[in-house]
Amino acid sequence: MKADRCTADPRGVLTGTHFIDGDHACCEGALAAGARFAAGYPITPSTEVVERFAARVPKVGGTFIQMEDELAASITLQGAVWGGAKAFTVTSGPGFSLMMEHIGYAVMTETPCVFVDVQRGGPSTGLPTLPAQADMMQARWGSHGDYEIIALCPNSPQECFDLTITAFNLAEEFRVPVMFMMDEVVGHMTEKVVIPPADEIEITPRRHTRKSVEDYLPYGTNGDGVPEMAHAGEGYNFHVTGLTHDERGYPNMTPPVQDKLVRRLQSKIRNAADRICLFEEEQLEGADVVVVSYGITSRVAQRAIESAREMGLRVGKLRLITAWPFPEKKIRNLAAKVKAFVVPELNLGQMVHEVQRAADGQARTFAVSHAGGGVHKPEDILKVIVEASKCRIV
Amino acid sequence: MSDSLVTEITNAGNPVDAILRTDRMPHIWCPGCGIGTTVNSFARALIDSKIDLGSLALVSGIGCTGRVAGYVKLDSFHTTHGRAIPFATGLKLANPNLNVVVYSGDGDLSAIGGNHLIHAARRNIDLKVICVNNLIYAMTGGQTAPTTPGHSITSTNPYGTFEPSFNLPHLVEAAGAVYVARWTTFHVRQLARSISEAFKKKGFSFIEVISPCPTLYQRRNKLGDALDTMKYYKEKSKVRNGSPTSEAGLTMTGEIIVGKFVDRDRPDYGTMMRAQYAEALGDEYVEQDQREQDRMEHDRTENDQPEMVCS
Numbered sequence: 067m068k069a070d071r072c073t074a075d076p077r078g079v080l081t082g083t084h085f086i087d088g089d090h091a092c093c094e095g096a097l098a099a100g101a102r103f104a105a106g107y108p109i110t111p112s113t114e115v116v117e118r119f120a121a122r123v124p125k126v127g128g129t130f131i132q133m134e135d136e137l138a139a140s141i142t143l144q145g146a147v148w149g150g151a152k153a154f155t156v157t158s159g160p161g162f163s164l165m166m167e168h169i170g171y172a173v174m175t176e177t178p179c180v181f182v183d184v185q186r187g188g189p190s191t192g193l194p195t196l197p198a199q200a201d202m203m204q205a206r207w208g209s210h211g212d213y214e215i216i217a218l219c220p221n222s223p224q225e226c227f228d229l230t231i232t233a234f235n236l237a238e239e240f241r242v243p244v245m246f247m248m249d250e251v252v253g254h255m256t257e258k259v260v261i262p263p264a265d266e267i268e269i270t271p272r273r274h275t276r277k278s279v280e281d282y283l284p285y286g287t288n289g290d291g292v293p294e295m296a297h298a299g300e301g302y303n304f305h306v307t308g309l310t311h312d313e314r315g316y317p318n319m320t321p322p323v324q325d326k327l328v329r330r331l332q333s334k335i336r337n338a339a340d341r342i343c344l345f346e347e348e349q350l351e352g353a354d355v356v357v358v359s360y361g362i363t364s365r366v367a368q369r370a371i372e373s374a375r376e377m378g379l380r381v382g383k384l385r386l387i388t389a390w391p392f393p394e395k396k397i398r399n400l401a402a403k404v405k406a407f408v409v410p411e412l413n414l415g416q417m418v419h420e421v422q423r424a425a426d427g428q429a430r431t432f433a434v435s436h437a438g439g440g441v442h443k444p445e446d447i448l449k450v451i452v453e454a455s456k457c458r459i460v
Numbered sequence: 461m462s463d464s465l466v467t468e469i470t471n472a473g474n475p476v477d478a479i480l481r482t483d484r485m486p487h488i489w490c491p492g493c494g495i496g497t498t499v500n501s502f503a504r505a506l507i508d509s510k511i512d513l514g515s516l517a518l519v520s521g522i523g524c525t526g527r528v529a530g531y532v533k534l535d536s537f538h539t540t541h542g543r544a545i546p547f548a549t550g551l552k553l554a555n556p557n558l559n560v561v562v563y564s565g566d567g568d569l570s571a572i573g574g575n576h577l578i579h580a581a582r583r584n585i586d587l588k589v590i591c592v593n594n595l596i597y598a599m600t601g602g603q604t605a606p607t608t609p610g611h612s613i614t615s616t617n618p619y620g621t622f623e624p625s626f627n628l629p630h631l632v633e634a635a636g637a638v639y640v641a642r643w644t645t646f647h648v649r650q651l652a653r654s655i656s657e658a659f660k661k662k663g664f665s666f667i668e669v670i671s672p673c674p675t676l677y678q679r680r681n682k683l684g685d686a687l688d689t690m691k692y693y694k695e696k697s698k699v700r701n702g703s704p705t706s707e708a709g710l711t712m713t714g715e716i717i718v719g720k721f722v723d724r725d726r727p728d729y730g731t732m733m734r735a736q737y738a739e740a741l742g743d744e745y746v747e748q749d750q751r752e753q754d755r756m757e758h759d760r761t762e763n764d765q766p767e768m769v770c771s
């Protein structure tokens with residue numbers, strides 16, 4: 067069963083053309099998606115998202131609460147989800163680190179929700195006001211245990227709006243926490259953002275059960291691996307636990323139950339990867355080199371790609387809009403046809419390892435690393451493209 | 461004495477079945493553990509106060525006490541260690557019609573969750589917190605908790621504790637709780653009455669129950685078995701309703717001041733929030749129950765068939 071679709075509640079949709087930054091656009095996306103609850107703790111460069119939410123939400127019907135820390139914020143929002151709300155939290159590096167246990171809790175309890183991380187330079191307090199893309203692996207692996215989440219990477223304020231809606235829709239469809247991986251530049255850049263009329267915005271509603279109390283099995287599945295949800299106060303008397311649990315939601319800490327549960331949590335995402343993986347692609351046909359980038363770096367890479375083409379090189383572009391699940395199949399298929407991938411990112415090498423793994427020796431992989439605090443110089447990316455286009459596959 | 465005590469405990473067991481997930485029995489608690497006794501009183505309070513069980517949600521953290529959520533036939537959430545209160549805060553704010561109970565251990569609520577405890581009391585979130593204080597981290601094998609009295613032997617203080625311990629009623633009163641009481645597992649009726657009273661309050665209510673952990677605390681400290689502990693609770697408890705909480709500190713074998721310490725009124729978080737928005741925003745303020753939002757989405761999918769597209 068695929069999730070139902072409906073259109074946005076017009077009360078949350080600020081239809082029109084706006085000139086706003088990515089943080090504000092993300093907030094508008096959340097409101098348009100139906101989010102009526104946010105819990106947060108202030109941290110640069112993400113705070114503007116919740117500041118706007120705090121100003122907007124009482125006029126739309128909902129709640130913002132500033133919690134005492136990110137440990138609290140990341141679980142308060144999950145309480146709100148089980149109370150019936152669509153909910154999210156917003157943070158940056160140090161706060162994201164504190165939220166990790168509750169990403170695992172959302173995975174295990176299948177609580178649909180969105181975590182926005184406006185990435186800044188790290189480790190630790192690092193560069194509070196400057197960009198990085200160094201939380202990509204943390205988003206994937208930061209909580210303990212085996213699991214799959216979804217992560218999206220916008221590269222403009224318009225996408226901060228559009229993809230925040232996608233993030234909420236995916237969260238509801240798969241009952242999974244979705245990481246919305248912005249960065250300081252995308253968060254703070256101001257551009258035109260067009261917000262369509264509410265009836266043009268597709269919304270995935272909660273997979274709320276329509277079963278009777280007697281028939282409802284909280285963690286029973288319906289063929290595609292995603293169970294139906296009930297909310298507190300509806301008479302279902304259900305149990306939710308972060309312990310390994312059976313279909314009734316009851317703790318059952320035996321290896322067979324663990325195996326069944328953890329594999330289902332993984333496969334509900336992996337089996338749908340083709341549908342979840344979004345990209346922007348350009349001139350991949352006949353390319354010798356493909357530049358794989360995401361977020362703000364994709365905009366710098368664009369310049370380098372164009373310069374390389376002017377030099378007569380055959381360069382394709384693959385922008386990852388979905389970072390997780392990683393689009394393995396796409397990279398694998400391309401690797402059979404191209405000489406090399408060039409992967410610029412604002413970290414010392416994270417997604418590049420995924421590209422290399424998926425290429426599996428069929429094509430070479432070149433990193434263009436950057437420790438964060440600014441964006442790449444297009445020339446630095448260009449240099450690697452030139453080098454890559456000369457390489458031989460060994 | 462011990463005969464009458466046994467009858468008392470058995471009788472208290474009667475109301476429980478209606479509220480328990482009997483399909484999850486037997487429970488994991490040790491013989492002589494006090495947690496089950498507190499659940500008896502809780503069940504009795506639910507029945508006595510005629511609370512609508514359908515609108516009652518129970519949230520626990522992690523620990524022996526945290527397992528309560530798994531045994532009650534209610535919408536129940538077994539969350540993460542220390543975070544029952546912030547989870548419950550989100551639940552309550554999203555659906556203000558819910559009665560939300562937090563049921564957890566002393567370590568969960570006052571150590572790892574201590575920050576949330578004081579802030580929820582400060583905000584006066586409408587939660588009923590039942591804290592089973594067995595003076596120890598039981599689930600993990602009897603390590604020192606912030607509530608462990610001085611000179612106790614624990615697995616992490618094998619030569620005796622020397623850190624000062626928290627006086628929880630005093631802490632939560634100072635932080636702003638509107639209702640604060642303490643009982644022991646000997647005081648099953650008083651405990652049930654306090655829980656019923658807390659349900660009538662709107663705001664942050666905190667009930668501490670001193671409870672034996674014969675397996676780890678009593679045994680290591682040579683305090684006898686469960687029955688000896690009951691005898692101690694009976695003999696050394698002093699009922700002092702209205703006692704200043706500052707005088708309610710605990711020691712290992714000394715007096716236990718019990719009673720209702722605080723019963724006051726101040727507006728809860730939801731009331732203050734709505735009043736502030738209404739004042740600042742006037743007609744622009746939209747008060748909305750989150751479930752209404754959910755229902756609307758449903759209506760839009762069910763009724764607006766033409767608009768429905770399946771991806």
Ligand SMILES: Cc1ncc(C[n+]2csc(CCOP(=O)(O)OP(=O)(O)O)c2C)c(N)n1
Binds near residue numbers: 522541
């Ligand atoms: C983040 C985290 N840290 C540590 C633990 C291990 N742990 C589980 S229960 C517990 C202590 C529980 O003590 P208390 O809240 O007093 O409950 P009791 O078992 O005594 O009822 C600890 C430390 C955990 N589950 N999660």
Ligand code: SF4
Binds near residue numbers: 489490492493494495
């Ligand atoms: S270890 Fe202690 S607190 Fe835990 S169940 Fe046993 S007696 Fe009760």
Ligand SMILES: [Mg+2]
Binds near residue numbers: 605
């Ligand atoms: Mg304890």
